[in-house]
Amino acid sequence: MTVVPAASPPVLISGPALGQGFQCAPILWALPAWFGIPSATARYVADIDVLPTWTALHQGDHCVGFLTIRRHFPTAAEVHVMGVRPEHHHQGVGRGLLAAVEEHLRHEGVEFLQVKTLSPARPDANYEKTRAFYLAQGFQPLEEFPTLWGPANPCLQMVKDLRPAG
DSSP: OEEETTSSSOEEEEEEESOOHHHHHHHHHTOTTTSOOHHHHHHHHHHHHHSOEEEEEETTTEEEEEEEEEEEETTEEEEEEEEEOGGGTTTTHHHHHHHHHHHHHHHTTOOEEEEEEEOTTSOOHHHHHHHHHHHHTTOEEEEEETTTTOTTSOEEEEEEEOSOOO
């Protein structure tokens, strides 16, 4: 477990764990600007139940954020879905979740972490913030997929090298 002291008050990061959909679903529903398609949100909740998930707990048991990963290969993983309650944005919760996940993945030999998000080809103020967050955490744009999620939602793949420098 990791404590994120920058959060006010601090939050405890725990994981990985399976079966976290019940804790994470309310966070997804609280973020309609990112998770506004009910069928997609329901799919994420189902995925959270079967994929490794880290949670950010406030005051011991109130889940304020989560990050779920999907392993593609022994050396590659993906941020499958991540969410932080709006009232906890800009308090270090997302950074703390990502740091805990990266530490775990490095320990398991993962070299590359990717995330897919809405491309800047479709302007959206909320996803501009999402891309800025990932850029600030060391992710770099790798490739754009104009039709992966349909022509109205072009996908940007970003990647981070988890290997030690040198």
